[in-house]
Amino acid sequence: MTDIVDWIAVDWGTSNLRAWGLAPDGTVALERSSAKGMGKLTREEFPGALTELLDGVASSRGGPLDVLICGMAGARQGWLEAPYLEAPTDLRGLLDGAVHPQMPDRHIAPAILPGVCQKAGADNVMRGEETQLLGYAALNPGYTGVVCMPGTHSKWAQLSGTRIEHFSTAMTGEMFEILRTHSVLRHSLTGDLDGPGRAEGFAAGAVAGLEHPEQLLGTLFQVRAGSLLSGRQPDWCAGYLSGLLIGTEIGSNRHLIGDQAVPLIGSPALCALYAQVLGMIGAAGAPQDATQIVLAGLKAARSFAA
């Protein structure tokens, strides 16, 4: 059986690969995913992974099947390096910056969207988030303000419609993982990390991070001292560490947060924690459906070809 679609939208991240087949009327006609993220593939394995994922799919337009890809497939260590647009920039220009990797199978015509970089003393890069930002802008025309994208490397981007004005990256999620796994804090973080003490620890850590983001190198050690001195259990410590890091991230970005709710694009569980911490400083977070956002971004990118 062959699925007939107009084109394919692909989000190719570090861990996963997701594809949507779009019908000519813009609806999702098929959805596929695999665990063949960029981080698990050598350069030579990308064409095969895509061919495998799109097995039995053909173009409704007769010619090759257009596949529009965003994310880490375009990284230097990915399939084919896509350039960066330099912020500030209008994200409607994403498709013009795409690169076109060769496929052995001529029936598939992939294009990888560029990332966005920032220079001039504020070096920064994103890959994948730019497409989500364009998707948010497309779904919320005229939005001007900050967008927060929690994750391994959280992004805070200032949008004006489809323009990205400035952005920063906080290594919050990765810091949690390496501290939990490799630092002296790991001695306080073994056992059941999801017990009933986690919520209380999270709230305490968030307060510490919000109040003193400049003290992170010091407050981190209090996780260890708290378990040695005050009998803090692993669940409380894990919550404290998580809250401290998220509180520090939000505390250091306080100047970007205005009266309107901060759109949050990320996993639902993480977005809920960010919304909680935003609430602690009298702000609000507005969690988004990340899948809808990235799909909207790929559609918008395709619609804005020069």
Add this chain to the structure above:
Amino acid sequence: MTDIVDWIAVDWGTSNLRAWGLAPDGTVALERSSAKGMGKLTREEFPGALTELLDGVASSRGGPLDVLICGMAGARQGWLEAPYLEAPTDLRGLLDGAVHPQMPDRHIAPAILPGVCQKAGADNVMRGEETQLLGYAALNPGYTGVVCMPGTHSKWAQLSGTRIEHFSTAMTGEMFEILRTHSVLRHSLTGDLDGPGRAEGFAAGAVAGLEHPEQLLGTLFQVRAGSLLSGRQPDWCAGYLSGLLIGTEIGSNRHLIGDQAVPLIGSPALCALYAQVLGMIGAAGAPQDATQIVLAGLKAARSFAA
């Protein structure tokens, strides 16, 4: 041949074990060291390591040989857990808090000094540094002010003579190691880290850390972005990371730094870097001879028995 001494001073850290034999007049009659630090020993191996180190040493006073130990040998995962004195406290009380582990060899009489803790919402612990602080106080009678002890877990302690009023711990050295080894920054930190670009990177990182200690989670990522976008080499990146972390530590402790030079107790290379960064904010650092300091501390602790 047997060495005859009055007593033995021992600094038993995580990585190393050092011992000095003191003559009755207080001079150092012998000096020994081994790589049998606390981190390499099981609980049962401590007596043997000490016996081996003190082979052929006997007491000039006829009875058992007094051995006064500071450091991680008194940790929970060490030889025998020594309690903590709770700050604020007078460090002349260290010997009164010592514990006395059993030795198979009755000719050796060890005592392990306590650490110092802090509670009441500012949980913190130190082991070993308290003895160095007492040593600094003994060599500099009446000193009142902050003492900085750079290292894996840097300590900042406020001394009033022999009293420790308050202290904090910054995970600066450990953060450098785990970021270098386990984070995404490792991709920017492979190759020659000690090349000529290191000094320039260090200065740039220190400025960033001093000016915005609250932005650490964000500026860390600029190490990676700088190598992707600006061709920063591994030596520059390593310098930037080191400078950023030390700058952040010093920037977050600025309120403790007054007009007098900050005593620095640690490795000479690290103390020189801290002194450089202190100089960048118009302050001064005064590197100390850490070996003389710990020896003075063990002597002072022994002299202040109740």
